[in-house]
Amino acid sequence: MTQRFLEPGELVAATHNKGKVKELKAxxxxxxxxxxxxxxxDLEEPEETEDSFTGNAILKAKAAALATGRPALSDDSGLAVTALDGAPGIYSARWAGEPRDFYAAMEKVRSELEAKSATDYSARFVCALAIVWPDGHEEVFEGDVKGHLEFPPRGDRGFGYDPIFVAEGETITFGEMDPDRKHAMSHRADAFNKLKAVLKTDKV
Structure with a gap:
């Protein structure tokens, strides 16, 4: 399939996560x-039934594009912990339950690491960004950021698992970090930098 350029204009962010919306707008x-x-x-949130970040990103973007008739962007992302065999992975949000309680999810990560007597606290955030046009054309870009986990959680400037994640070369968590600094190095930024190749704008 031929790569398609995305021209500036209205873009639907196919997510109900306010933190993600803020980062995508930035x-x-x-x-x-x-x-x-x-x-x-006021779009419905489709059930994430795929078995990969890429699959779920496409699923959500496609639903939004069909519902609105506009190009839609979806980000499916999560935390992959080495000692937990990549968990929580695509189930990162579901570990937080309903209503979403990421402090409970972070405690679950800590308790599972302790149950395994893990000494390896390395982890990475993974992101798949999918753009889907109303005619069904798809473009997908994947990014990640490596680091390690620290407990207890620190900082309230991010969202999700940010308060326990320290990126490589850093000493503070994403939850403590200035948002602009985090945006510049995050898994979402990594995927976005790859996506820039299909943005038809002179500002890239």
Whole structure:
């Protein structure tokens, strides 16, 4: 399939996660895009039935593109802990339950590491960014950021598992880090830098 360029204009962020919406707006709006979230557009959140970050990202973006008739962007991401064989992985949000309680999810990560008497606390955040057009064309870009986990959680400036994740070369958690600094090095930023190749704008 021929790669397609995405021109500046209205772009649907197919997520109900306010933290993700904020990061996606920070990445795209300086380049001339108007990001409208699934929350603003009152879109239903489809069930994530795929077995990979890429599969779930495409599923969510496709549902939003078909519902709105506009190009849609979806980010499926999560925490992959080495000693837990990549868990929670694609189930990262589900570990937080309903309503979402990521402090409970972080405690679950800690308790499972302790149950395994793990000494390896390495982990990485993984992100798949998918753009789907209303005609079904898809573009997908994957990124990650490596680091390790530290407990107890520290900081309230991020979201999700940010308060326990320390990126390689850093001494503070993503939860303690200035948002602009985190955005520049995050898994989402890594995927976005690859996605820039298909953005038809002179601001890239």
């Amino acid at each position: 990445l795209f709006e300086p380049l001339g895009f108007v990001v409208r979230s699934a929350i603003e557009l």
